[in-house]
Amino acid sequence: MNLEALAAGVRAASRVVGRSSSAARDDALRLAADLLVEGAGAVLEANVEDLERAEDEGLGATAVDRLRLDEDRLAAMAAGLRAVAALSDPVGEVVDGWVRPNGLRVERVRVPLGVIGVVYENRPNVTSDAAGLCLKAGSAAFLRGSASALASNRAIVAVLRRALAKAGLPEDAVALVEDPSHEAAVAFMRLRGLIDCLIPRGGPALVAALLEHATVPYVLDGDGNCHVYVDAAADLDMATEIIVNAKTQRPGVCNAAETLLVHEAVAEAFLPRARQALGGVELRGDERVQALLPGVAAASEADFATEFLGLTLAVGVVGSLDQAIEHIARYGSGHSEAIVTTDVAAADRFTREVDAAAVVVNASTRFVDGGELGLGAEVGISTQKLHARGPMGLRELTCTKWVVRGDGQVRR
């Protein structure tokens, strides 16, 4: 089937899903969870097909591991669908409302986006995760996974579509683009009027392709070059715990810290402690850091701009809070920025003046995450400013509609 015809089918299904009860949508998610576990055999068989092809094509070990499904991973996918089903429905929330002097009653109501396009790479679990979130938010999920996971994704989508049918909803509310070509990816991004919103889950190449080609609006899940700033008035025990946690608790994720900035007034007391506590982490410091921590390698300009996503940390000494804020404005990616301080004025200025999706006072940057902040589902973390900024929950997969009720008002 050609892409436009497929998209038209998804769009038609989205209208039915958009007016369905949340009970029906939740049923579909729970049925899908059951079917994923019951039908594990077929999904795992398809996955073996992908794995064999990946090995033939010499895919790297990490990529192969991401591609691999087993009973445990399927059980986790099923549990994810059940957890999303248990969240409250974002659709129908009255965001605000008032009455006009002429008696018009005005409300803004949360409504489904319609068709959400998700472009992702080779983890097949994203297929059920993304579809579950879209359906919960009242939208259809139009999925484009990677070629390497095609058989697995097909098998998972077949399960999801069976669950939709069993729940009395249209199967086309979940559909997969099977054409693996770059041309099909570009065409997908240009289905304006058929797809309402694109959620890309991929690396810099995908982002560049979107910026260049997409005509469908998108929400970008960006990089995190996150800073922890230890202020002159910091509790140094707390600062040590926070930088260790922010850097090492899970270094490969976007909300891990990449740079430590230390106020000069506490640098001499803090840096040696931090070095010791950060045991396995390679530090790269500016000149003032190197003077206080002999043997530390020099940090280049590029180091301060790098999201290492591993056990490397750039370290700088700053002369003031202003310098810290300037450093973050220059090198930060607008993701998550933390200050450790006991000084109310410093905390207030940092939270106000640092331009990022999230500013954190006296806690680890690792909390900047949908689950940790209490959003329930985690759709991603947006570093753009329009529509959604920071951790995205189900609400960010919806939009609003104005509802205006009168009793015959006309405009004079």
Next chain:
Amino acid sequence: MNLEALAAGVRAASRVVGRSSSAARDDALRLAADLLVEGAGAVLEANVEDLERAEDEGLGATAVDRLRLDEDRLAAMAAGLRAVAALSDPVGEVVDGWVRPNGLRVERVRVPLGVIGVVYENRPNVTSDAAGLCLKAGSAAFLRGSASALASNRAIVAVLRRALAKAGLPEDAVALVEDPSHEAAVAFMRLRGLIDCLIPRGGPALVAALLEHATVPYVLDGDGNCHVYVDAAADLDMATEIIVNAKTQRPGVCNAAETLLVHEAVAEAFLPRARQALGGVELRGDERVQALLPGVAAASEADFATEFLGLTLAVGVVGSLDQAIEHIARYGSGHSEAIVTTDVAAADRFTREVDAAAVVVNASTRFVDGGELGLGAEVGISTQKLHARGPMGLRELTCTKWVVRGDGQVRR
């Protein structure tokens, strides 16, 4: 000065404006209003220059009228700036917040976007209107008007910059791109990282250029192919008043009605009355309309898809509420859609199932407007779903930031 250097200056200024008090920003707006009136001579002189060039170049009369400034229009621009200054500041609003089980206090706070790029056509009043709204919302205004209004825009921007300086704010918080070339327009749309949001105010050519070239996120102010549906259970007096108002009160605007749909049960009673009440309006009807209203021209498929922006109205008879909803889904542009009915169930289904920025029950579509709905300032009416949908006020010129406060929490 080259475009990137200019943009970097605006960006630096935006950070100062973003942390300025609303008192300082309101002062700047009021000072600009005073200076526009006091310095009217220089602005009008510049405007004469534009008008003379426009006449030499043979610009049409409507375009010349849009370009023309006089004392009254300057006074209206000044009044606009004062009205915006008097609105409450959207920046700093705590959108929501809660406390997590681990004691983290989480808030989402409304913050300025940073640099707002406004691309507009030849009305020079947009220069002060747009700059006023951006400054009020805590952002810098980076303006690109049309070549035909260059001298006028320069003079107005000079006034705005003097007012900023007098209020102690950086002049670069308002800047004008003076290069009139298409290349400069495209480069402007691609200043990602320097401009945070684009607000286009222009026609289909501008929208097409944005879709093709922009890498900066934008909020589109789209067309309005708006419908009024007269239900089987409509009060026909009310329906008559509403369609007359929606079609004729100001036919050239996006929230005017372009199609009237009538339920077959009331078509015979309603259509002749509507025709009479719609005196000067040219009706184009489907076959069932033509049967009831002899002499009415046939409506083509294209007529139902057209935003006439004038005294022409497409008219159709539908067999049911479902058919009306289907018709709107097929031909509507997602702007404003109205139903006239006394039937609660019909009103509820229409408001829920019609996918548009605004759905209106028993009132004119003409109320779908920032001022009429109570937003104070009118930035435009978005027909996109992400970030802002429907009438946009000052809030839609801001974004949010997560502020997370702890007392040493780290993630386990």
